[in-house]
Amino acid sequence: MADVEFRKVRKAWGAVVAVDDLDLAIEAGEFVSLLGPSGCGKTTTLRMLAGLDFPSAGEILIGGRRVNDLPPAQRDIAMVFQSYALYPHMTVAENIAYPLKKRGVPRGERGPRVAKVAEMLQLGPLLDRRPRQLSGGQQQRVALGRALVRDPRVFLLDEPLSNLDAKLRGHMRAELVELHRRLGRTMVYVTHDQLEAMTMSDRIAILEGGRLQQFAPPQAVYAAPANRFVAGFIGTPSMNLIDGELAAGPAGPEFRAPGLALAVGPLAAGTQPGPACLGLRPEHLSFGTGPLAGTVQLVEETGHEAIIAVTLGEGGPRLVGRSPAGLALRVGGQVRLALNGPAAHLFAPGPTGRRLNAPSPSGAVAAAAAGDQP
Amino acid sequence: MAAPRQTALERQYSLLGLMLIAPTVLVFCAVIVYPLVSAIYLSLFSVFTPTLQGGWVGLENYRSLLGSGEFWVSLRNNLVWTAGTLALQVLFGVGMALVLHQNLWFRSLARSLILFPYFVSTVVAVLVWKWVFNDLYGILNHVMMAAGIIDWPVDYLGTMPNAMISIILVGAWKYFPFVVIAVLARLQTIPEPLYEAARIDGAGPVARFFDITLPQLREVLVVIVLLRAIWDFKEFDLIYLMTGGGPVIATQTLPLLVYKEAFALNRMGMAAAYAVVMMAIMLVFMVLYIRRTRERRP
Numbered sequence: 001m002a003d004v005e006f007r008k009v010r011k012a013w014g015a016v017v018a019v020d021d022l023d024l025a026i027e028a029g030e031f032v033s034l035l036g037p038s039g040c041g042k043t044t045t046l047r048m049l050a051g052l053d054f055p056s057a058g059e060i061l062i063g064g065r066r067v068n069d070l071p072p073a074q075r076d077i078a079m080v081f082q083s084y085a086l087y088p089h090m091t092v093a094e095n096i097a098y099p100l101k102k103r104g105v106p107r108g109e110r111g112p113r114v115a116k117v118a119e120m121l122q123l124g125p126l127l128d129r130r131p132r133q134l135s136g137g138q139q140q141r142v143a144l145g146r147a148l149v150r151d152p153r154v155f156l157l158d159e160p161l162s163n164l165d166a167k168l169r170g171h172m173r174a175e176l177v178e179l180h181r182r183l184g185r186t187m188v189y190v191t192h193d194q195l196e197a198m199t200m201s202d203r204i205a206i207l208e209g210g211r212l213q214q215f216a217p218p219q220a221v222y223a224a225p226a227n228r229f230v231a232g233f234i235g236t237p238s239m240n241l242i243d244g245e246l247a248a249g250p251a252g253p254e255f256r257a258p259g260l261a262l263a264v265g266p267l268a269a270g271t272q273p274g275p276a277c278l279g280l281r282p283e284h285l286s287f288g289t290g291p292l293a294g295t296v297q298l299v300e301e302t303g304h305e306a307i308i309a310v311t312l313g314e315g316g317p318r319l320v321g322r323s324p325a326g327l328a329l330r331v332g333g334q335v336r337l338a339l340n341g342p343a344a345h346l347f348a349p350g351p352t353g354r355r356l357n358a359p360s361p362s363g364a365v366a367a368a369a370a371g372d373q374p
Numbered sequence: 375m376a377a378p379r380q381t382a383l384e385r386q387y388s389l390l391g392l393m394l395i396a397p398t399v400l401v402f403c404a405v406i407v408y409p410l411v412s413a414i415y416l417s418l419f420s421v422f423t424p425t426l427q428g429g430w431v432g433l434e435n436y437r438s439l440l441g442s443g444e445f446w447v448s449l450r451n452n453l454v455w456t457a458g459t460l461a462l463q464v465l466f467g468v469g470m471a472l473v474l475h476q477n478l479w480f481r482s483l484a485r486s487l488i489l490f491p492y493f494v495s496t497v498v499a500v501l502v503w504k505w506v507f508n509d510l511y512g513i514l515n516h517v518m519m520a521a522g523i524i525d526w527p528v529d530y531l532g533t534m535p536n537a538m539i540s541i542i543l544v545g546a547w548k549y550f551p552f553v554v555i556a557v558l559a560r561l562q563t564i565p566e567p568l569y570e571a572a573r574i575d576g577a578g579p580v581a582r583f584f585d586i587t588l589p590q591l592r593e594v595l596v597v598i599v600l601l602r603a604i605w606d607f608k609e610f611d612l613i614y615l616m617t618g619g620g621p622v623i624a625t626q627t628l629p630l631l632v633y634k635e636a637f638a639l640n641r642m643g644m645a646a647a648y649a650v651v652m653m654a655i656m657l658v659f660m661v662l663y664i665r666r667t668r669e670r671r672p
């Protein structure tokens with residue numbers, strides 16, 4: 001049974017629809033990220049789950065119980081806010097003890113529980129300080145501690161790392177994963193940073209314009225994006241997306257665009273020839289030899305590899321690829337290149353055009369990854 | 375101690391600094407230090423107000439002041455008036471600010487209306503209230519008798535404790551908008567996530583007020599109480615116009631006593647002595663108050 005479930009949930013503020021027709025079932029103990037660009041409805045989704053905003057339609061269930069009409073305190077959830085929302089006039093210890101105090105936990109029992117959480121998060125020496133005497137990372141820990149102390153069923157985290165510097169963020173990422181492993185609780189994590197979502201989650205829910213685009217494990221999201229939006233959103237550098245035509249070639253389906261004709265892998269049943277979009281990850285371009293010729297636009301050496309941008313033929317599409325370091329390339333010069341046709345993704349036209357590839361072989365990766373789930 | 379030698383640039387900067395604060399220092403001396411020193415100086419003389427002639431009496435003014443019953447009665451009145459009107463101002467002010475902070479459709483209108491008593495000149499306000507309180511023609515007695523609450527007209531300004539209660543209420547009415555505006559400004563800067571976190575942590579509306587709103591208002595309330603206490607303690611026109619200090623001297627506060635000494639009894643030196651003592655009392659209270667509020671903060 002799903003631990004957290006959204007059923008046909010919709011949220012509108014007047015004419016602005018923040019979340020629409022959301023169906024999402026999160027298993028117990030799962031770490032799920034809500035990922036998407038700014039304004040896509042991630043925070044709204046989380047706040048509806050917390051009980052801070054109310055759905056205009058649909059149902060929300062926690063542990064099988066409908067919570068639409070339950071106040072936040074009775075939903076058995078804890079939330080970490082992006083701004084941490086620590087009580088400024090209370091010490092760290094008082095902040096962490098506050099949820100216990102408001103739930104009538106006796107004073108004698110509060111102390112040991114605060115101490116246990118403080119030890120887990122290495123907050124011991126800070127217990128008598130006030131939030132403004134702490135660094136950003138320490139405040140973050142206190143906010144986590146206040147959520148942990150009650151041992152709730154579901155943890156909600158709204159971009160908890162976005163106010164930290166890059167190094168600390170990496171560190172806290174690892175710590176959150178470790179914490180999740182140790183607690184085994186359901187966590188719903190909002191982020192606009194795909195690196196966080198990819199590295200921490202069991203499954204990622206990708207949202208755009210208030211609609212769920214794909215809900216799948218990180219590997220599946222990367223290997224078999226459900227539509228063109230997901231394909232372009234996940235991965236750095238992002239996938240090359242080329243608009244063109246799908247046609248029947250001599251040896252199976254072929255994708256054609258100015259300066260480009262590529263035999264592509266098996267397509268989903270019922271796919272018709274016509275306008276389509278080709279998606280090719282940068283690692284599926286190889287430079288040096290190949291049937292195609294391109295003009296080098298840009299070379300970015302990162303040390304162990306180079307990111308290379310080329311245009312195909314005269315005014316053809318611009319492609320970005322990665323290649324091992326050491327290839328001597330000159331901006332403006334010519335380079336031979338090959339595209340890995342079987343690895344290409346195909347999408348129906350339009351900004352969220354659906355995936356047209358047959359479910360295998362890349363689908364097998366998704367299935368294998370999904371099989372790992374509890 | 376060997377001070378490190380200043381460079382030419384540093385000397386130039388400090389000279390500029392001196393020049394920039396010089397006007398402030400001069401104005402400060404002219405408008406604060408000079409009147410203060412001359413008041414203290416004046417309080418050591420016996421001066422006849424119309425001619426401003428008189429002789430040195432030393433501390434004699436202070437001795438007779440502390441020995442007179444009128445001083446102690448006025449001081450007590452002054453404290454009752456200040457504490458009473460200040461408490462009501464803060465109570466009404468915070469309450470009204472909380473109401474206006476809610477999303478009421480008439481909020482902007484209410485916000486401007488609330489300032490009305492503060493803007494009305496004291497003379498006008500007092501005239502209106504004296505009519506309201508008038509024992510023969512006043513609307514208050516009329517309404518109360520029509521409603522059957524009282525059988526006979528009540529004398530609101532001519533008897534005690536009615537007179538003190540009346541001026542305290544009018545003072546609260548006149549000055550609570552100041553509290554409303556200051557508290558409302560602070561309320562709007564309290565971050566919303568604090569309330570949301572508290573809701574998730576299980577705090578009800580009352581707990582949220584005491585655990586979040588009130589601690590956040592603390593600093594602004596300290597400033598409000600400090601300022602309003604000073605202003606209420608030296609309030610003159612409202613009390614003078616409402617009761618003139620009466621009945622007899624039952625609502626006479628120290629500022630009214632200073633005025634009486636200077637212009638009714640023509641004893642300018644004595645009036646100055648009262649004024650100096652008044653200042654000393656306020657100073658003591660302020661120092662104590664600031665100390666206590668400092669201590670409670672970490």
Ligand SMILES: Nc1ncnc2c1ncn2[C@@H]1O[C@H](COP(=O)(O)OP(=O)(O)O)[C@@H](O)[C@H]1O
Nearest residue numbers: 013016017018037038039040041042043044045
């Ligand atoms: N209180 C609100 N009133 C009106 N519109 C809102 C409100 N909160 C959010 N929105 C709108 O809903 C959409 C989704 O917002 P949000 O969930 O905060 O996005 P995200 O967290 O993904 O950046 C945005 O277009 C935003 O402008």
Ligand SMILES: [Mg+2]
Nearest residue numbers: 039042043044
């Ligand atoms: Mg957000």
